[in-house]
Amino acid sequence: MVVGVLAVAQRRYRVEVHACAFMSNHAHLLVSVSSQKQLSSFMNFLNSNVAREANRLHDWTEKFWSRRYASTPVVGGETVQVARLKYLLSQGTKEGLVDSPLRWPGVNCARALSSGRDLEGTWVNRTGLHKARKKLPAGKARAVDFEEKVILELSPLPCWVHFSKVRYRQQILALIHDIEAAASSVRKGGKVAGRRSVLNTHPHHRPKEVKTSPAPLVHAPSKEIRMAFLESYRLFTKAFRAAADLLRNGDLTAVFPVGSFPPGRPFVEELEGARPG
Numbered sequence: 001m002v003v004g005v006l007a008v009a010q011r012r013y014r015v016e017v018h019a020c021a022f023m024s025n026h027a028h029l030l031v032s033v034s035s036q037k038q039l040s041s042f043m044n045f046l047n048s049n050v051a052r053e054a055n056r057l058h059d060w061t062e063k064f065w066s067r068r069y070a071s072t073p074v075v076g077g078e079t080v081q082v083a084r085l086k087y088l089l090s091q092g093t094k095e096g097l098v099d100s101p102l103r104w105p106g107v108n109c110a111r112a113l114s115s116g117r118d119l120e121g122t123w124v125n126r127t128g129l130h131k132a133r134k135k136l137p138a139g140k141a142r143a144v145d146f147e148e149k150v151i152l153e154l155s156p157l158p159c160w161v162h163f164s165k166v167r168y169r170q171q172i173l174a175l176i177h178d179i180e181a182a183a184s185s186v187r188k189g190g191k192v193a194g195r196r197s198v199l200n201t202h203p204h205h206r207p208k209e210v211k212t213s214p215a216p217l218v219h220a221p222s223k224e225i226r227m228a229f230l231e232s233y234r235l236f237t238k239a240f241r242a243a244a245d246l247l248r249n250g251d252l253t254a255v256f257p258v259g260s261f262p263p264g265r266p267f268v269e270e271l272e273g274a275r276p277g
Helices: 002-013 036-058 078-089 110-115 126-135 165-187 195-200 223-248
Strands: 016-022 027-032 119-124 147-152
Touching: 002 016, 002 036, 002 119, 002 147, 016 078, 027 078, 078 165, 110 165
Parallel strands: none
Antiparallel strands: 016 027, 119 147
16 A cells, blocks of 8 residues: 555656655655655655555544654765665664564565565555445445556666666665674674564554654765755755745745745746756
8 A cells, every 4th residue: 555655656746766664653765856846745645645545444543644754855976875775774674673674564665676676556546436436336336446556666876877777686685685784783693573573563552662863954975065055954044034024024025945835825946947056
């Protein structure tokens, strides 16, 4: 179901998905987008539809996601891109739940990336199902009759896009082996919880302790690049607040910076043909 929703979101909003991992209470995605508007629309569709489908499956009537998604830019070259991919692939293994990303029972792209295959998911055509239920007798229109198989296409990392398919799979397998070795060293011979333990955990179970450390504002390979990005973001925020103050005081000509979502106004697109200054 998760892969199906993600695949439809990818197709609808034309987002490049490089990797994905869904845990019991959070998820990680590594994607390439052309604008914040594209990312926002993509994540809105993904999160809302995953919530609806999961609530139907597990009879969950409360709010599904505890907070909005966090978007962290990845700037720099190969070093930082590979580090983020490795971190994403390690989900479930570094916590001692399984001994390898290849054995995570939920959604993890490790098997697909290491084998060169795309992920296949299921999408339920709820619009078609709703229309059928209005026409047919009660119980005759079933959700299973409106299931569609959809493919999630996984794009290579921008820094490895020139690799052959064979070499790309080899690079992924090397990362997986490093993750397995590091987790084994931390366990020092101890056992992992295992697939069965993960699958037997009730969907409504809440852990006693949840790590809540804030996400960084940016992933960068050096302090200099990180500080340059943060300064750029500071100037962006300053320009947005200045425009918001003008708008609040009745100035309808207030100009908001490109890439922002002004209150009550459409997203500020970059002008076609414009070049960064």
